[in-house]
Amino acid sequence: MSVIGADILVTGNIEAEVDLHIEGRVHGDVRCATLILGEKSSIVGRIYAERVRVSGRVEGAIETADLAIEGSAVVKGEITYSRMRIGNGGIVEGSMTHKPAEDSQRLKLVDEGEENPGAAKVHYIE
Numbered sequence: 001m002s003v004i005g006a007d008i009l010v011t012g013n014i015e016a017e018v019d020l021h022i023e024g025r026v027h028g029d030v031r032c033a034t035l036i037l038g039e040k041s042s043i044v045g046r047i048y049a050e051r052v053r054v055s056g057r058v059e060g061a062i063e064t065a066d067l068a069i070e071g072s073a074v075v076k077g078e079i080t081y082s083r084m085r086i087g088n089g090g091i092v093e094g095s096m097t098h099k100p101a102e103d104s105q106r107l108k109l110v111d112e113g114e115e116n117p118g119a120a121k122v123h124y125i126e
Contacts, residue, residue: 006040013045022056029060039072054090065101 001019004010008024016032023038028045035049041056048063055070061078069075071089078094082101086092 001034006038037073
């Protein structure tokens with residue numbers, strides 16, 4: 001897990017294939033595997049992650065399969081989720097859209113090979 005400390009301000013988008021723990025501030029979009037936002041953290045931008053736990057502040061859209069909004073959190077924006085938990089005291093202002101989980105299957109992009117180089121085909125794997 002990579003950590004962005006409380007004394008750090010990031011201006012711009014963050015893309016990571018690993019889990020992120022943010023205690024500081026981000027002005028931009030965040031895309032990662034799992035995102036944990038500390039109590040004093042803030043993000044102004046869009047979040048795309050498989051799992052998100054918010055204890056701080058988010059202003060922007062969140063797209064995730066598993067969302068936990070803690071009691072200290074303030075989230076303003078559009079939320080798309082499969083599972084969500086909101087702790088006592090957590091604040092959400094905006095729209096929420098549920099997307100069904102895919103029956104415990106995951107999507108995998110597979111290169112079709114030499115016949116059509118660069119094209120991708122979706123396969124379901126368990």
